[in-house]
Amino acid sequence: MxxxxxxxxxxxxxxxxxxxxxxxxxxxxxxxxxxxxxxxxxxxxxxxxxxxxxxxxxxxxxxxxxxxxxxxxxxxxxxxxxxxxxxxxxxxxxxxxxxxxxxxxxxxxxxxxxxxxxxxxxxxxxxxxxxxxxxxxxxxxxxxxxxxxxxxxxxxxxxxxxxxxxxxxxxxxxxxxxxxxxxxxxxxxxxxxxxxxxxxxxxxxxxxxxxxxxxxxxxxxxxxxxxxxxxxxxxxxxxxxxxxxxxxxxxxxxxxxxxxxxxxxxxxxxxxxxxxxxxRAEWPARMQRLRQGPLALCAPNTELWLDGGHNPAAGEMIAATLASMPRRPTHLICGMLNTKDVTGYLRPLAAHAAQLVAVSIPGEANTLSAEDTAAAASKVGIAASTAPDVAAALAAITVQDPQARVLICGSLYLAGQVLRENG
Known part of the structure; x- marks a missing residue:
């Protein structure tokens, strides 16, 4: 209700x-x-x-x-x-x-x-x-x-x-x-x-x-x-x-x-x-580690992260954060709005991403299509595919690499959706 x-x-x-x-x-x-x-x-x-x-x-x-x-x-x-x-x-x-x-x-x-x-x-x-x-x-x-x-x-x-x-x-x-x-x-x-x-x-x-x-x-x-x-x-x-x-x-x-x-x-x-x-500061969806909830349970051996940054400066910050972490193959699940500089956001991440699975943002009129996000990723040198939603993207990644580090990223709207669905 x-x-x-x-x-x-x-x-x-x-x-x-x-x-x-x-x-x-x-x-x-x-x-x-x-x-x-x-x-x-x-x-x-x-x-x-x-x-x-x-x-x-x-x-x-x-x-x-x-x-x-x-x-x-x-x-x-x-x-x-x-x-x-x-x-x-x-x-x-x-x-x-x-x-x-x-x-x-x-x-x-x-x-x-x-x-x-x-x-x-x-x-x-x-x-x-x-x-x-x-x-x-x-x-x-x-x-x-x-x-x-x-x-x-x-x-x-x-x-x-x-x-x-x-x-x-x-x-x-x-x-x-x-x-x-x-x-x-x-x-x-x-x-x-x-x-x-x-x-x-x-x-x-x-x-x-x-x-x-x-x-x-x-x-x-x-x-x-x-x-x-x-x-x-x-x-x-x-x-x-x-x-x-x-x-x-x-x-x-x-x-x-x-x-x-x-x-x-x-x-x-x-x-x-x-x-x-x-x-003691708390600020969700800013390189937030997801340890609980249905998504985390689906992929118990993955290291699952969530970030809502969506502009080129945020892409650079995320890249620097990934660079400071212990080395581990990093897979991106990315959904973005069509009003953003997608290649500018993804370019700094190219050096750190093993692959990117693109999704569209459900219920968001200004979402970029998964296909367009994947095309932008390919353009900056990230191997890219599409999935119908975040859960399907996560499943596809964990089949290939059960120990992966997975970062769901690209939009605060996508991050909000993930937090709602993940309880």
Whole structure:
């Protein structure tokens, strides 16, 4: 039986099917009708960037909670259930609360043009305003400047994680254009943590920060992070932290941990809670090991992984993660959207993949066909075939190589499907 919120969410999806029209006017009108909940939420840490937003947010949350703080969090998209997007003082929003908030927002909107993301963001703001907490972690949905989350006048802190080329149809074709959109979250005199950036992106971000008088805490300038002898070393103006490596796998998580630690240190969090930030963060579908559930049981001797990254920068991060793992033949099960740079994503993986089995993403209108994904893989030198679904792909791989390492990858929508089906 579906929940009441599922029915409302399905109806809201129909308001603006798949059309993203970036603007803050609709959001500002709706928030005014709701009595401006965005002005009443606990101090906001606002996070933009192309890759690493979610992992960085998860580490900041783990650190703040270890310091005894109550933390609201807003993320998108969800993987298995919509409720994952809204966390109230550490707990996912309940079904009755979500349904009631969505009803309230829909009534306040009164049939005016609105997008799904705007309605759900307004519902999150209402929930955050009505529930006491010490901090609110807000992850940008798309871009920054015109994203529905960018209505907070005075956040406590803003963070920009690495910026790369993605969502060109909305954010611009070049790195400086995209960086300009992300830099739209910078606010006058509000401190800004900047993760590692390509030079062209960094110039745009720093110029905007200078114009707004925003104090900058930038990687390689005000803080450094590196791996040394199997430990994570972080250094800033306050001194050195010598910590365990992040529990989230992959070399790129060192950089994400650095941005999270820079934020936590700025907020005055002590060293023990900083350690919890890197050892206790949870972030599904980012090089997540699947050890349980029907899929894992089907292939008990395989090493099964799941990742939702979907742009060329994510492909490079996954390749670096695979390179850092013990050697083992790696087979990819890949499904992607037709809006993504498929060859750009797959090219870095070619050196690490024994083969790729392509699938289409069930129930997703913008899925790339399995045949097209397989053709893109062949083009970059990966032996490729197709399968009707993930279970069939896994079965085909394990017949050939029962001890394989298998990575299901290419899309957060595919990852969500896998998590739902795998229970």
């Amino acid at each position: 579906s929940d009441a919120s599922d029915t409302i969410l399905a109806r809201l999806m129909g308001l603006h099917p798949k059309v993203i029209d970036l603007s803050l006017d609709r959001m500002e009108r709706l928030l005014a009708a709701l009595g401006h909940p965005e002005r009443q939420i606990p101090p906001v840490i606002h996070i933009a960037g192309t890759n690493g937003k979610g992992s960085t947010q998860a580490m900041i949350r783990a650190g703040l909670e270890a310091a005894g703080k109550r933390v609201h969090a807003y993320t998108s998209p969800h993987l298995a259930r919509f409720h994952e997007r809204i966390r109230l003082a550490g707990t996912l929003i309940s079904e009755p609360d979500l349904a009631a908030l969505l009803d309230e927002v829909e009534a306040a909107n009164d049939g005016a043009p609105i997008t799904f993301f705007e309605v759900t963001t307004a519902a999150a703001f209402l929930a955050f305003a009505r529930s006491p907490a010490d901090f609110t972690l807000l992850e940008v949905g798309l871009g920054g400047r015109l994203d529905a989350t960018n209505v907070i006048d005075q956040p406590a802190l803003t963070i920009i994680t690495p910026v790369s080329i993605d969502h060109q149809q909305f954010l611009g074709e070049t790195l400086p254009e995209i960086a300009g959109e992300k830099a739209g979250i910078i606010k006058r005199a509000v401190p800004l943590v900047i993760g590692p950036q390509q030079e062209l992106a960094l110039e745009v971000i720093e110029a905007r920060a200078a114009r707004l008088g925003a104090p900058v805490l930038a990687y390689a300038q005000q803080w450094q992070v590196w791996e040394e002898r199997g430990r994570l070393i972080f250094q800033d103006e306050t001194g050195l932290l010598d910590l365990p490596l992040p529990n989230l796998p992959g070399p790129h998580q060192i950089q994400n941990a650095g941005a999270a630690l820079a934020a936590l240190r700025h907020l005055g969090v002590e060293a023990l809670a900083c350690e919890a930030a890197v050892t």
